[in-house]
Amino acid sequence: MVGRRPFSSAEALYREAESIWCSLSPTDWVQAFAMHPKIGERSCGKWSNEEQKGMAESSDDVADAIREMNVQYERKFGYIFIVCATEKSAPLMCSLLKERLGNKPAVELRLAAAEQAKIMRLRLGKLLAE
Numbered sequence: 001m002v003g004r005r006p007f008s009s010a011e012a013l014y015r016e017a018e019s020i021w022c023s024l025s026p027t028d029w030v031q032a033f034a035m036h037p038k039i040g041e042r043s044c045g046k047w048s049n050e051e052q053k054g055m056a057e058s059s060d061d062v063a064d065a066i067r068e069m070n071v072q073y074e075r076k077f078g079y080i081f082i083v084c085a086t087e088k089s090a091p092l093m094c095s096l097l098k099e100r101l102g103n104k105p106a107v108e109l110r111l112a113a114a115e116q117a118k119i120m121r122l123r124l125g126k127l128l129a130e
Contacts, residue, residue: 010128014121021117029113033079036119039093040066047123051085058090066090069097076101077108084118 001020007013037048040055040063055063073081081097088096100108 010125013124013128017120017124018117021113021120026109026113029109029116030079032116033082033112036080036082038070038080039083039085039097040070040090047126051119051122054085054087054089054093058094062090062094066094066097069094069101073097073101077105077112079112082112082115082119084115084122086122 001017004016007016037045037052039052040058042049055066058066070081081100083093083096085093100111103111
């Protein structure tokens with residue numbers, strides 16, 4: 001990204017970031033996933049905590065289900081469950097996690113990468129706003 005500066009607009013920045021993200025290998029994607037806290041896990045990061053604020057209102061049953069399914073997900077796919085949590089309730093994230101556990105590994109990797117791309121775009125917007 002640094003080597004491709006300057007960008008003519010925020011949209012140009014977003015397009016370039018998306019292009020680079022899509023050109024990366026699955027190994028690179030999994031490495032990026034590892035930098036995130038798990039859904040339901042408190043983070044030291046302000047942005048992660050803001051993005052996961054839907055978890056703050058979750059019932060114990062939903063939080064427990066998410067923790068259990070996080071373990072199942074990691075065992076099945078080898079990386080943490082990635083979802084763009086912004087504006088999602090805990091029950092919705094629980095439902096998405098349950099649904100995605102049924103995916104085949106190749107399908108799930110693409111879905112996780114698409115969710116990471118959404119997070120990347122949101123965070124680039126936050127950086128621009130600072």
